[in-house]
Amino acid sequence: MTSKHTKRFLYMIAIMFMSISTVHADDIKIAELNWQSGSTVASIDAYILTHGYGHDIEIVPGGIDATIQSMMATGSPNIFGEAWTSLLGDSAHEYIANGTLIQVRDEIIVGAGEGWYIPSYMKIYGLNTIEDVLARPDLFPHPEDSSKGGIIVCPEGWSCKKHNENLFRAFDMEAKGWRVIDPGSGTGLNAYWEGQVIKQAGVFGYYWTPTVLVGRLNLHSVQSEEGFVGYDNWTNCISVAVEECENPLPTSFPLAATGTIVTPGLDSAVIDYLKLRTFDGSVITELLVWSDDNQATADEAAEYFIANYLDIWTQWVTVEAANKITDTL
Amino acid sequence: MNFPSLDRQTITSLKKSIDATFREFAANWGEWFTELLSPVHWLLIHFEKLLLATPWWAFLVLTSLLLWKVTENWKLILGFLISFILIGLVGMWDDTMRTLAIVVVSTLVCIVIGIPTGILMAKNDTTQRVLLPVLDLMQTIPSFVYLIPVVMLFGLGKVPGLIAIVVFAIPPVIRFTNLGIREINKDLTETAHALGLKPKHILALIELPLARNVILGGVNQTVMMALAMVVIASMIGVRGLGSQVMNSIGNGYLGLGVISGLSIVALAIIIDRTIQSHNKRHDKWRNYK
Numbered sequence: 001m002t003s004k005h006t007k008r009f010l011y012m013i014a015i016m017f018m019s020i021s022t023v024h025a026d027d028i029k030i031a032e033l034n035w036q037s038g039s040t041v042a043s044i045d046a047y048i049l050t051h052g053y054g055h056d057i058e059i060v061p062g063g064i065d066a067t068i069q070s071m072m073a074t075g076s077p078n079i080f081g082e083a084w085t086s087l088l089g090d091s092a093h094e095y096i097a098n099g100t101l102i103q104v105r106d107e108i109i110v111g112a113g114e115g116w117y118i119p120s121y122m123k124i125y126g127l128n129t130i131e132d133v134l135a136r137p138d139l140f141p142h143p144e145d146s147s148k149g150g151i152i153v154c155p156e157g158w159s160c161k162k163h164n165e166n167l168f169r170a171f172d173m174e175a176k177g178w179r180v181i182d183p184g185s186g187t188g189l190n191a192y193w194e195g196q197v198i199k200q201a202g203v204f205g206y207y208w209t210p211t212v213l214v215g216r217l218n219l220h221s222v223q224s225e226e227g228f229v230g231y232d233n234w235t236n237c238i239s240v241a242v243e244e245c246e247n248p249l250p251t252s253f254p255l256a257a258t259g260t261i262v263t264p265g266l267d268s269a270v271i272d273y274l275k276l277r278t279f280d281g282s283v284i285t286e287l288l289v290w291s292d293d294n295q296a297t298a299d300e301a302a303e304y305f306i307a308n309y310l311d312i313w314t315q316w317v318t319v320e321a322a323n324k325i326t327d328t329l
Numbered sequence: 330m331n332f333p334s335l336d337r338q339t340i341t342s343l344k345k346s347i348d349a350t351f352r353e354f355a356a357n358w359g360e361w362f363t364e365l366l367s368p369v370h371w372l373l374i375h376f377e378k379l380l381l382a383t384p385w386w387a388f389l390v391l392t393s394l395l396l397w398k399v400t401e402n403w404k405l406i407l408g409f410l411i412s413f414i415l416i417g418l419v420g421m422w423d424d425t426m427r428t429l430a431i432v433v434v435s436t437l438v439c440i441v442i443g444i445p446t447g448i449l450m451a452k453n454d455t456t457q458r459v460l461l462p463v464l465d466l467m468q469t470i471p472s473f474v475y476l477i478p479v480v481m482l483f484g485l486g487k488v489p490g491l492i493a494i495v496v497f498a499i500p501p502v503i504r505f506t507n508l509g510i511r512e513i514n515k516d517l518t519e520t521a522h523a524l525g526l527k528p529k530h531i532l533a534l535i536e537l538p539l540a541r542n543v544i545l546g547g548v549n550q551t552v553m554m555a556l557a558m559v560v561i562a563s564m565i566g567v568r569g570l571g572s573q574v575m576n577s578i579g580n581g582y583l584g585l586g587v588i589s590g591l592s593i594v595a596l597a598i599i600i601d602r603t604i605q606s607h608n609k610r611h612d613k614w615r616n617y618k
Contacts (some may be wrong), residue, residue: 032533143484144374154483157579181485184572185564188479188485195481198352199359295341303528 028270029077031299032059032069037109037284040291041081043302045277048311048313051328053269068092071101071263079274080261082108096261104274106259111281114160114208115255116151117219120196122204130171130224130252133204137177140202150181152192152205160241163253164206166238171224171247181205204205208256212292215285223252241311269318276316283312355481366488369438373487377430385417388426400606408602412595421592427569429596431487431562432555435494443499444544447506448532459509464500472497472561480565484589490567497561498554505547509540542608549604556597570596 028049032042046057060077062070067080068088072095085093085106095101116130127133133140137149152174153164168180183189189206192211196203197217207214209221228234229251237245260274291301306313307329314322334340363370380388392413393406400406416425427480450457476493483489514534521531539542570589599608 143486156576156577182566182568182572183485184566184575187473188480188565191477191480192485195355195359195484198356198481200356295344 021159027058028055028079028266029058029060030081030148031071031077032061032078033067033080033082034061034063036212036288036291037112038082038282038288039298040305041108044305044313045079045081047299047302047306048273048317048321048325049270052317052325053111053267053273054306054324055267055270059248064088068261071261075263078263078266079270083259083261084112085257085259087259092261099264101261102264103259103261104271106257107278107305108260109279109281109284111255112258112284113253114163114210115221115223115253116205117179117207117214117221118204119200120218120220121200122202126219127222128181130222130250133222134171134173134176134178140204142179142181145179147177147202149176149178150323151178152183152189152203154206155183155185155189158186160206162241165242166240166245166248167250169242169245170238170250192221193219207302209281210288211286212285212288215289216292224250226250226252228252228254269321272318273316277313279312280310283309351478351481351543355478359482362482363484363488364490364513366483369434369491370488373431373434373491376434377487379421379425380426380430389413396603400603401610402602402606405599405602405606409599412599414594416592419588419592421573424568424570424574424589425592425596428556428559428593431490431494431567431569432552432559432596435491435498435555436548436552438476438491438495439502439555440548442495443502443547443551444506447503447544447547448510450503450507451510460503464503467496468500472489472558476561476565485566487567489564489565493562493565494555494558497558498551501550501554502547504543506540506544509543509547510536512543513539532592538544542612545604545608549601552600552604553597556593556600559593 010325016182030042030046030049034037040268042059046059046154048056050057058077060067060070064084064087067077068083070076071078071080072092083103085103092101096103116133118133122139125136125139127136127139134149140149140151142148142150151164151168153158164180168178177207181192183192193203193207193213194217197219207219213219224324226249229249231254233251237248238251247296260277262271287301287305290296290304291298294300296304306325310326313325317325335343383391389410393410396406396409398401413425416422432541446460450460461588472493475496476489479489479492483492517535517539518531521535526534559567559571560574563569563575570593573585573589574593576582577584577589
């Protein structure tokens with residue numbers, strides 16, 4: 001192909017994409033993320049924008065990478081409701097910096113993130129911080145050596161494996177009588193939490209919110225007395241391989257950065273709504289547990305939310321939109 | 330046209346009632362089952378500790394002697410020494426010992442449960458009719474289906490790993506024991522019976538010795554399946570070569586995958602050849618008589 005042909009071909013492709021991605025006032029594509037809270041947030045957005053603002057909504061399924069790549073390359077889907085911004089690649093952050101994509105707000109889910117958890121029934125021992133827990137290895141016997149305490153960590157191959165290994169060193173847990181419990185896989189991790197809580201046995205270790213498991217098993221995150229000691233320690237030591245992290249400092253896990261990312265050209269009313277829309281972590285957890293109990297789809301969860309959490313979502317929308325939405329109930 | 334399935338509500342409540350029943354069961358009986366299997370747990374932990382504490386040279390010498398005693402095949406011993414030295418050189422020694430420990434204990438459990446079950450099946454047609462589909466189920470049901478309930482009952486680690494391995498690996502030893510005894514010429518047992526031998530003597534003196542090679546063939550299959558299951562067992566926290574394989578999959582380490590995979594293969598080939606060689610030697614000896 002000559003360069004002239006190449007150019008013409010590229011123009012053609014560009015025009016095709018532009019025609020696809022042009023946003024009409026009544027045609028918004030919402031990314032439906034392939035994790036529980038992500039798809040629930042997408043369905044809530046769809047419900048509110050459809051019934052409150054009269055938009056035609058199309059739901060586009062996808063994972064984090066597929067969604068953000070598609071938004072960068074084609075400008076579609078238009079709304080990425082619950083984006084874990086730390087998991088987006090560098091190119092996505094460049095696109096946000098130069099305005100090709102817009103991050104309309106952060107903290108979509110307040111309190112989302114990873115951490116160390118204990119079940120609520122362990123609270124009777126007065127365990128409120130990581131340090132409290134670490135002082136009592138006897139309450140959390142290791143399955144293969146009951147003289148030691150066991151902490152359940154991340155499976156091999158997950159990036160949090162390094163966090164857990166380094167924090168184990170940072171808190172000097174070996175000297176305090178602790179050993180790691182290796183779950184082997186995500187399946188093992190879930191089943192272990194579930195099994196131990198059913199038996200009301202001592203269990204302490206890694207999980208994350210917002211998840212059904214944390215809600216259903218009523219797990220509480222425990223923080224370090226030091227708090228979160230900063231990103232220098234976290235990024236340059238806790239997150240790297242054990243050999244490269246000489247002096248890890250004890251710290252809480254950082255909160256996850258969640259944001260809503262959109263393509264340019266959306267209605268200002270839609271943007272106003274997205275700017276106000278934020279969930280408390282506990283609300284999302286309640287929704288997830290309800291969905292799980294009723295084996296409901298994300299759409300059904302959205303309807304449940306609209307019907308039962310008026311005090312929350314009415315703060316995000318105009319009075320007119322709120323009236324229209326309540327009329328559908 | 331869609332199949333007229335039950336409505337979603339009914340199916341949902343069915344699934345949920347299975348969940349709830351199992352949770353209740355795990356809550357009430359989890360401790361009891363853990364207690365019940367604590368001797369096996371003790372054996373697993375201490376056998377692994379023993380293997381890990383044995384100096385490598387002592388392990389090589391003692392195992393060579395053992396292999397000589399059961400096979401008198403120096404080529405096999407040479408193969409064993411070369412492959413284990415290679416395993417040690419690539420840093421897989423400890424993981425190989427861990428895997429060997431759980432495979433040996435699992436195989437013992439399979440034999441202790443499997444051979445009596447096989448004998449029962451051979452003696453009793455009803456038992457055979459009932460057990461055959463159960464064995465089919467154990468061999469074909471995807472292991473993930475029972476992995477989760479097993480972890481909920483027993484937690485993570487060696488005991489649930491052993492259960493997963495035994496469920497998958499026990500069918501051959503049962504089937505082969507059953508088959509080996511049933512294949513024996515009826516004339517022999519009838520003659521023995523006519524001569525006044527009691528059933529338990531017929532079993533010990535005639536049936537088991539004649540079925541011996543077939544049964545060992547089943548044991549061999551069981552060991553192979555146990556080794557194959559080691560990778561799945563590592564998904565619920567069994568350390569060893571399997572967890573290295575999982576590690577290599579999780580991180581995309583091709584080299585580690587090859588090394589740990591080949592270590593499993595080496596272990597399998599040595600055990601397989603040992604049992605075969607032992608059978609051959611035994612046959613030779615019997616033919617001379």
